[in-house]
Amino acid sequence: MPKIKSLSNACKVSFSPDGPISDEALERVRALLDEIRPIDVGLDNEAQIARNWNNSTRQPNGRRGRNGANQFTSPIKYLHIHESESFSMGIFCMPPSSVIPLHNHPGMTVLSKLLYGTLHAESYDWIDVTDPTDQLQELSVRPARLVRDREMSAPETTILYPNRGGNIHTFRAITPCALFDVLSPPYSAEKGRDCSYFRKSSVREPPPVVLPGEINSAEVIWLEELEDHQPPEGFVVARERLVMLY
Numbered sequence: 525m526p527k528i529k530s531l532s533n534a535c536k537v538s539f540s541p542d543g544p545i546s547d548e549a550l551e552r553v554r555a556l557l558d559e560i561r562p563i564d565v566g567l568d569n570e571a572q573i574a575r576n577w578n579n580s581t582r583q584p585n586g587r588r589g590r591n592g593a594n595q596f597t598s599p600i601k602y603l604h605i606h607e608s609e610s611f612s613m614g615i616f617c618m619p620p621s622s623v624i625p626l627h628n629h630p631g632m633t634v635l636s637k638l639l640y641g642t643l644h645a646e647s648y649d650w651i652d653v654t655d656p657t658d659q660l661q662e663l664s665v666r667p668a669r670l671v672r673d674r675e676m677s678a679p680e681t682t683i684l685y686p687n688r689g690g691n692i693h694t695f696r697a698i699t700p701c702a703l704f705d706v707l708s709p710p711y712s713a714e715k716g717r718d719c720s721y722f723r724k725s726s727v728r729e730p731p732p733v734v735l736p737g738e739i740n741s742a743e744v745i746w747l748e749e750l751e752d753h754q755p756p757e758g759f760v761v762a763r764e765r766l767v768m769l770y
Contacts, residue, residue, distance in 0.1 A: 527564045531556045531706075532606055532613065539610040539708040543633050543686075550683070553706065554635055558681050560704060562639050565603075565615060565766065567702055571640035574678075577620070577699040599760040600624065612710035615766075618643065618697035625756050626694040626722045626747070631686050633708050638678040641701025645682075647672040647690025648745060665725045665748045668692060692722060692747070713753075721750040 534556050538549035562571035598619040605613040616624065618641075626646075648668035671690035675698065676682075684690050695703065711717050725746040750756065 527556070527560055528605070531560065535611045535613070535706060535708070536608075541609045541709050543631075543708050550633065550635075554681060554683060557635055557637050557704065557706060558679070560637060560639070561679075562702065565639070565704070567615070567617070567639060570617065570700060570702065571678075574641040574700040577641075598622070599762045602761050602763045604763060604765045607710055609709065611706060611708040613704075613706050615639070616695075616703045616705065616761075618695070618701050618703070620697050620699055622697045623759075624695045625759055626692060627755075628692045628720050628722070629684065629686075629707065629711075630691075630717050630720070631709070632691075632711075632717060633686065634684045634691075635681065635706040636684075637681040637704040638676050639702040639704055640678045642675055642677045642698040643701050643703070644696045644698060645672050645674065645676050645690075645693060646670075646695075647684070647693035648747065649688055649691055651744065665746045667744045668747050669743050670745060718753050720753050721755045722747045723750065723756075724748075 531553070534553050538545060538553050544550040544553075562568050600619070600622050601617040603615040603617065605615070607613075618624070626648075647670075649671055651667040651669050653667060671688075672693070678701070682689075684693070709715075709717065711719055725748045
């Protein structure tokens with residue numbers, strides 16, 4: 525049985541509309557995701573290009589024009605595999621220098637495997653504030669704590685949870701790369717799981733708040749949500765379906 529089919533079958537029995545049914549079930553899915561290789565999802569040629577990538581000879585994102593500038597920028601490609609009320613699976617194929625902007629996964633557990641390439645990951649978790657001030661609510665900013673700020677190289681698998689592990693994150697491709705995501709439960713605006721996008725706040729003096737005792741104020745980053753769940757201008761994702769896999 526193909527590895528991708530084994531993974532999807534495990535997801536069907538390990539995930540519910542409320543997320544993973546147990547830690548053990550989540551670990552079973554993670555173990556199967558760890559085994560997925562680019563060849564298993566039809567991306568072996570792309571992985572070979574990433575392995576041979578040389579930043580000194582290849583332009584980061586697009587063709588070079590006569591003046592040395594890029595003539596165009598390739599969009600990020602999302603290869604959709606499956607979605608149900610309990611989970612979704614898909615792969616983000618990112619050209620070099622492309623960015624998936626800062627976004628969240630409300631109420632969701634997310635497994636991500638970097639299939640090939642290298643990227644920079646930056647992720648945050650919200651800091652719970654007991655008594656938010658009026659000024660804090662008026663500015664629409666929230667305090668967050670940095671969880672991860674480092675390069676990742678394939679193969680590497682990570683898990684984030686609804687309230688920990690870096691639920692709010694952004695990725696920047698250093699080489700061509702592909703990120704296989706398994707979400708449980710999937711995004712659903714109707715069920716309050718719409719994707720929101722964020723930016724670091726430009727507020728010079730954030731409002732005073734009482735932080736939990738274990739949080740150092742130097743660790744705090746203030747984030748503000750972009751309006752109407754809209755991504756930043758210029759963020760383009762081309763969607764395709766991998767019918768050959770499912």
